[in-house]
Amino acid sequence: MSCSLWPPVNKEEYKGVWVYLERGGDRLKDVGLELLGKARDLAQKLGGAEVGGVIVAGAEEMAREAIYHGADKVVIIDNPDLKIYTPAEYAEAIAKVVGRYKPEIFLIGATKRGRELAAYIANTLTTGITADCTALEIDPKTRDLLQIRPTFGGTQLATIRTPQRRPQMASVRPGVFPKPPRDTNRTGQIIIEKVEITKRRTRLVSIEKRLEKDVADLPPVESADVVVAGGRGLGSAEGFKLLIDLAKLLGGTVGASLMAVRAGWAPHTRQVGQTGKTIRPRLYIAVGISGAIQHLMGIMEARTIIAINPDPHAPIMENADYAVVGDYKQILPLLIEEIKRLKS
Ligand SMILES: Cc1cc2nc3c(=O)[nH]c(=O)nc-3n(C[C@H](O)[C@H](O)[C@H](O)COP(=O)(O)OP(=O)(O)OC[C@H]3O[C@@H](n4cnc5c(N)ncnc54)[C@H](O)[C@@H]3O)c2cc1C
DSSP: OOOOTOOOGGGGGGSSSEOOEEETTTOOHHHHHHHHHHHHHHHHHHOOOOOEEEEOOOOHHHHHHHHHTSSEEEEEEOOOGGOOOOOOHHHHHHHHHHHHHHSSEEEEEHHHOOOOHHHHHHHHHHHOOEEEEEEEOOOOOTOOOEEEEEEGGTTTTEEEESSSSSSEEEEEEETOOOOOOOOOOOOOEEEEEEOOSOOHHHHHHHHHHHHHTTTTTTTOOTTOEEEEEEEEGGSSSSHHHHHHHHHHHHTTTEEEEEHHHHHSSOOOGGBBBTSSSSSOOEEEEEESSSOOHHTTTTTTTEEEEEEEEEEEHHHHHHHHHHHSSSSSHHHHHHHHHHHHHHOO
C-alpha cells in the first residue's frame, strides 16, 4: 500500500540488514542475536550486504557480543535520558539512527517492548511493518523482503511485501530462528551516537501510572468474559470513566483502541489489536471505535460484538452482531441505568 501524503523513497539509498538489539538487564536478549543470524542469511542473499545492530543505552560489551553473533557494525545510542525505557522516546531515537544509516531491512524481536516499538518506529519512518513473521526470504528478482506469517487463525500463510517504502520492517517472536554460533574471532565496528530526543518522558510515565491505577481493580483484558472498549470517538478521558462504570456493572473489564491509548485515556496494557492483545470474550462492546483492520485482528474470536457509533458505515458496524447507531454520551447512561434497574 502506498500513501500519497508520504514523500517518495529512493530505494537505491537503502543498503544492509539491521536489527534492533533489545537489552534485558545488562545483556542483550537472545531474540536480537537470533535475528542477527537471520540478518546474515538475508544479507548474503542480497549479495553480501552489511549487517548492523542498534542498542539503546547499552555497553560496549553488548555491542561486541552482537559482533560475535554476526553484526558488522553496531550503533550504541548514547543519551542519559534513555536509561529508563519509554516507548515514544526509544522509538524516536531508534528511528533517527535507522533514518541516518538507511538499512534496506530492519528487524525487531516481537517481545512486549519490541511490538510496541515496531509500530511507533514504522509510523515515524512512514513505512510498513509485518508483525510476528515466522519466515523471511528475499525475492531474487525484486530484492523485496518476503514477510511470511500465519493468517486466518493459523490456517494459511500470508506473504507480505513492502515494495515502495524503505526500510522494510518485520517483527519476529523469540525462538523462531536459531541463535547463530558465537564466534569470538569476528570483528566489527562499534559506533557511539549521541541522539537528541524530545523531552516528554516524565509526563508519559506519570500518566501511565495514573491510568493503571484507574483500572487496577478490573481483570486483565485478555482474561475477561465481557470487554467494554473505547476508541477516539470517546473524545475525552471522562468518556473512558463511563466505560469503567459499565464494565463493572457487567462484571467485565475495559479495553481500548490504539488511538485511545495514544490520547492518554487508557494504559497500553488495555490495547486490543495487532500491536495490543488478542482476546476472545463472550461479549465485546466497542464504543467510539471505527474498526480498523489492525483493531479487528484482536477481536476476531469474540463471540458477540456490539458497536456503538454514530457512523452507520464505520467498518466496526459491519463486523458487529448488534450495531447501535448513535452518540455514546446518550446511549451509555441509558444502558447503565437500565442494567442497574434490571439488577435491583
Ligand atoms: C502497524 C499498525 C499497528 C496498529 N495496531 C493497532 C492495534 O493494535 N489496535 C488498534 O486499535 N489500532 C491499531 N492501529 C491503528 C489503527 O489503524 C486505527 O488507526 C485505530 O484502530 C483507530 O482507532 P479508533 O477506532 O479509536 O479511532 P478512529 O478511527 O478515529 O475512530 C473513531 C470512531 O469513533 C466514532 N465516534 C465519533 N464520535 C462518537 C460518539 N460520540 N459516540 C460513539 N462513537 C463516536 C467515529 O464515527 C469513528 O468511527 C495500528 C496501526 C498500524 C499502522
